[in-house]
């Protein structure tokens with residue numbers, strides 16, 4: 001098939017006009033020996049002419065990179081942000097192994113030493129980023145996926161840089177990042193010495209002389225506290241008058257937040273312009289559609305995340321009690337128990353549980369029966385109140401009201417990251433949101449998990465491996481060992497459980513090899 | 523009904539009649555409206571798109587009220603005479619029209635950063651009262667909370683305009699009114715809550731505070747504030763190691779390997795002060811002992827004393843009130859329907875002294891009404907609320923015991939308006955970055 005050359009011109013940014021012709025790249029401060037330059041992606045590539053063929057292959061390569069990162073992290077049940085140092089090496093190794101021989105134009109992104117970053121490489125980097133950004137800006141779920149994985153890619157690339165290279169990144173005059181931080185002067189650093197030193201978070205044993213020694217050689221940055229939320233939240237930086245003092249060891253938090261805010265802001269804007277671009281060129285639109293399909297196709301069928309079409313059993317609401325004991329992940333089992341005991345659930349609990357029920361194949365009618373049965377028949381809600389407050393919402397969740405969007409059940413990632421439950425709320429991820437003592441007690445007393453397995457689960461929870469903890473629960477519940485599915489969705493948990501219990505189990509080998517297969521597919 | 527009960531009802535009575543007098547002659551509407559307009563004109567959207575909620579007689583609860591301007595607000599306030607006023611967010615459209623609008627048209631755009639601290643959250647660490655009851659002893663906890671949080675908001679986060687309010691019953695609220703604070707997104711509000719929170723959610727009986735050495739500067743400051751009163755408060759006023767039950771509650775916070783030893787030591791002593799001193803001595807000994815304890819064991823003791831003080835005294839927040847932009851919070855100068863007390867501002871200089879349990883420290887609705895009714899007649903020319911002149915009204919409340927609190931409020935409102943210009947400059951550099959969120 002022959003592609004005509006198309007002009008890749010997305011005139012959406014009116015304020016900044018930077019031409020991304022190859023010649024313009026020389027004006028950026030690229031040190032050709034510095035092979036791991038990362039672009040800021042804060043200006044649209046305008047007036048860049050590439051062939052449609054290159055357009056497509058760049059996009060597919062970048063999607064392959066993002067999906068590989070997603071899968072590696074899912075397989076290890078971690079994110080780069082929480083992974084300890086030794087695990088980071090492992091992640092890097094795995095990502096490289098998976099992507100070996102699978103990249104052409106974007107090879108330098110993952111293998112910086114392979115070739116120096118030439119201006120053409122950077123152009124490809126930027127263009128591929130923008131194509132995916134365009135492809136994944138229409139819905140919030142797609143935006144979230146794209147940003148999450150672009151962030152992980154960015155983190156991977158930033159961590160590979162030396163300290164000097166990292167400082168160069170922050171110091172690049174072509175980016176607006178410079179407006180958002182100030183270097184802390186020696187004088188100020190001295191002034192705040194005590195406070196800065198006691199803000200370094202070192203859990204467990206402390207060696208104050210090591211801290212003191214490294215303090216002198218540490219560079220500090222002053223940024224608005226909003227720009228390092230993860231450091232502020234953990235109280236691991238010093239705050240004064242609205243500014244956070246961030247050490248060069250932690251500066252990645254700031255860089256990532258800057259990156260995240262830049263793209264999420266721009267993507268919200270582009271989603272509004274999307275329809276306009278759609279009309280511009282149907283061939284581009286076709287490619288974007290294909291990219292969206294590839295993302296979902298890959299994850300859903302081969303990585304054993306939740307696949308709505310996998311459901312075969314007909315489920316009625318009176319089956320929920322026994323199903324919840326045998327096939328629900330702990331988060332949903334707990335919600336179910338609370339629903340049965342309290343005859344009520346608060347808003348966030350209802351949302352999480354209802355969409356899960358929809359995902360396991362409970363029909364709208366059955367779901368309505370179930371909620372009415374608990375809230376009205378067993379509970380104390382009067383029928384008119386139920387009609388007024390709940391019928392619409394249940395229908396809404398099933399896409400029968402409002403914008404007729406069909407809402408997808410929450411993934412583990414969403415449940416883990418969403419606001420934690422407060423008093424009288426029961427949603428969330430038990431491994432993430434319950435305190436260790438409560439989790440331990442409930443596992444042993446309410447769920448009959450033996451002590452050894454409980455300790456295993458607690459261990460994983462303490463290391464923030466919530467999904468692995470969930471997997472251990474799964475394996476214990478189903479009496480299998482090293483099942484290796486990598487739980488990342490409550491509905492996937494359910495589907496896997498049904499497969500095991502009703503005998504339609506898939507070949508284990510296929511599962512374990514799914515990663516390799518999947519990557520070669522895209 | 524006993525005489526005592528009758529008397530109590532008289533004292534706290536919140537009657538429609540009293541409320542009508544209060545809103546007509548005492549409630550400081552013009553300062554109040556000036557506050558919520560934040561330097562914008564009286565009829566600005568800033569004010570007109572603000573949600574109010576009134577609780578009327580018989581628990582009739584009316585949400586999504588909004589008023590085009592100050593005149594309308596005052597007129598409706600007098601007409602409806604609510605038992606309680608709550609303030610919500612500023613929305614993208616007038617809240618009274620919300621039913622006609624979709625969620626893409628109607629959403630909160632601005633909200634003070636608010637904090638709600640309620641004494642009931644401390645029930646497992648106070649032995650003087652429970653539930654809705656408070657006394658001067660447990661109020662110490664609120665004084666700790668106000669002092670600690672106020673300094674965090676000011677020194678750590680740089681917020682200048684903090685209005686502390688006694689809720690009228692058993693807690694306090696803080697309204698942070700800086701423009702940057704009002705524009706914070708929900709996720710940032712949550713970040714601030716997490717920065718302040720050290721008590722893990724979970725069972726009341728288990729140890730919920732874990733600290734690391736050295737303490738973060740913000741916690742060091744909190745520790746200093748608690749230390750100024752800890753011995754007097756915990757040992758003398760609360761007598762927190764005074765009986766077996768309290769000792770057992772305490773022992774649960776201590777590592778297993780010391781529990782038995784401490785029980786024995788405590789049984790030979792009589793007062794909380796002696797037991798607390800003995801505990802500190804024991805802990806120091808564990809830290810310094812070279813023999814029996816391993817390094818890991820030792821680590822459990824290095825921060826133990828602080829952890830226990832924080833467990834008993836560090837502020838406990840209702841996180842949801844702070845996180846959600848559309849959460850309602852009881853308004854300053856609203857009446858507490860159960861106690862008849864006015865929600866009054868507390869001066870920043872007296873956060874460490876204010877005590878609502880001290881006789882006469884908080885004006886009550888019926889007292890205020892009596893005070894204005896005793897005023898000479900000429901102040902009341904026009905009984906028709908509509909034509910009532912503001913000047914008359916000012917004179918009225920100036921002669922009640924509410925005056926000092928209205929003065930605190932007026933000064934606060936004036937200050938929060940004057941620095942508006944400076945803030946606009948400071949925030950311009952943030953605008954680009956803060957606008958995006960997943």
Ligand SMILES: [Zn+2]
Nearest residue numbers: 650651657660
């Ligand atoms: Zn008390």
